[in-house]
Structures are given as C-alpha cells and as structure tokens.
Amino acid sequence: MNPPHSRQPPRRALRGPWPAVSLAASAESCHLPAPLRLEEGGLVWFLPNFLPPAEAEAGFEHLLREVDWRQQPGLFGRPQPRLSAVCGDPGVTYTYSRRSYVAAGWLPQVAELKDRIEALGVRFNYCLLNRYRSGRDGVGWHADDEPGLAPEIGSLSLGATRTFRLRHHRSRRVLSWELERGSLLLMGGTLQHHWEHTLVRTDRPVGERINLTFRHVEPPR
Numbered sequence: 001m002n003p004p005h006s007r008q009p010p011r012r013a014l015r016g017p018w019p020a021v022s023l024a025a026s027a028e029s030c031h032l033p034a035p036l037r038l039e040e041g042g043l044v045w046f047l048p049n050f051l052p053p054a055e056a057e058a059g060f061e062h063l064l065r066e067v068d069w070r071q072q073p074g075l076f077g078r079p080q081p082r083l084s085a086v087c088g089d090p091g092v093t094y095t096y097s098r099r100s101y102v103a104a105g106w107l108p109q110v111a112e113l114k115d116r117i118e119a120l121g122v123r124f125n126y127c128l129l130n131r132y133r134s135g136r137d138g139v140g141w142h143a144d145d146e147p148g149l150a151p152e153i154g155s156l157s158l159g160a161t162r163t164f165r166l167r168h169h170r171s172r173r174v175l176s177w178e179l180e181r182g183s184l185l186l187m188g189g190t191l192q193h194h195w196e197h198t199l200v201r202t203d204r205p206v207g208e209r210i211n212l213t214f215r216h217v218e219p220p221r
C-alpha cells in the first residue's frame with residue numbers, strides 16, 4: 001500500500017493572471033541564466049553561489065539571533081518539526097496548513113536579501129523563514145499552490161547543507177538538490193501544479209539551517 005503522502009492529489013485548475021512580474025514572461029528584464037525546463041512542467045533556476053560564503057555565514061548568524069522564531073502547530077495538532085517566522089509588506093497574509101500568517105513588515109536584513117533576489121527580475125511581497133534545528137527537523141511533501149500565491153518562489157539557504165527533493169505527481173519521478181549555504185533555488189512556471197517538494201529529514205548529524213522562501217501573495221483588497 002502506498003504511504004498516505006503518495007496519494008494522487010486532485011488536479012487543480014491553474015490560477016492567474018498574476019500581479020507579480022512573471023520570470024518566464026519577462027526575459028528582457030530578467031538577469032537569470034536559462035532555467036531547467038522540466039518536461040513534465042515547471043521551471044527551476046539553481047544558483048549555487050548566489051551569496052558569497054562570508055555573507056551567507058554572517059546572514060545566518062544574524063537571523064539566528066534577530067528573528068522571533070516560534071514553533072507553530074501543524075496539521076492534526078502536532079507541532080511543526082521546525083521553527084518559523086514571517087516577514088512581508090504589512091497586512092499581506094499567507095495561509096497554509098489551515099492557518100493564516102499576517103506579515104507586519106520586513107526585518108532590514110531580510111529586505112536586503114529580497115532586493116538582491118529581485119534584481120534578477122522578479123517581485124516578492126512576503127517571506128516565510130524556516131529554521132531547522134537538526135536533521136530531525138524538515139518539511140514533508142507538499143506543493144506551494146495556495147490560492148493567490150504567484151508561481152515564482154525564491155528559496156535561499158543559509159547554514160547547514162540539506163537535501164531538497166521534487167516529486168512529480170503522476171510519474172513519481174524524483175529530482176534532488178543539495179542546498180548549500182548561499183544557494184538560491186527559484187521555482188516557477190507550472191512547477192507547483194505538477195510537482196510537490198520536501199526538505200528531507202535525516203538521522204545524520206547536521207548543523208542548523210535557515211531557509212527563506214520569498215513569495216508573492218495577492219495583497220488584501
């Protein structure tokens with residue numbers, strides 16, 4: 001029998017149009033290399049050295065200290081296996097796992113990182129920060145396909161290297177990346193419609209990691 005997370009999810013209609021600048025549609029203002037075009041649908045840009053090591057290290061230490069990290073409840077009342085926090089344009093609200101998280105502004109360091117990524121040609125108004133205290137922390141299989149969320153998601157890694165996987169809904173093909181500190185993985189196009197992703201938990205001794213996922217959420221009307 002298949003484990004519960006490998007059930008075929010219902011097909012959802014693609015939503016849009018999006019207020020955010022679309023990476024795929026703005027080639028002339030885009031400073032990104034050619035994406036990996038997944039034949040099953042979706043785009044991935046992987047920039048392993050987006051931040052120089054010294055900057056990634058300083059950013060990691062700063063965010064460990066300055067962010068108000070909290071452990072949020074997950075599905076079925078169990079605490080999420082990680083700590084988290086949110087930043088963003090005031091009032092922008094992201095809802096996942098049946099809970100809503102309202103942004104109250106940007107930490108200067110996070111706004112600076114957002115500006116660096118936006119220089120590549122994409123706009124964000126929200127950031128979900130995750131802190132993985134050890135290999136036992138992670139994120140289970142899911143897709144970031146909530147209503148009002150633009151397809152482009154920029155995922156910046158700081159701290160320890162961890163394995164990130166994509167799995168196609170239908171073919172079950174799995175792709176893996178080792179997300180080292182300072183790396184930027186951008187997901188776009190129809191990726192969230194066709195694929196789910198996970199940050200793999202491990203029994204290996206690994207240090208702490210912080211991940212920032214920059215998003216564009218439709219602002220409140």
Ligand SMILES: O=C(O)CCC(=O)C(=O)O
Pocket residue numbers: 128130139144155164179197198199211213
């Ligand atoms: O930590 C990561 O690299 C993945 C985070 C993630 O999947 C998410 O925030 O949706």
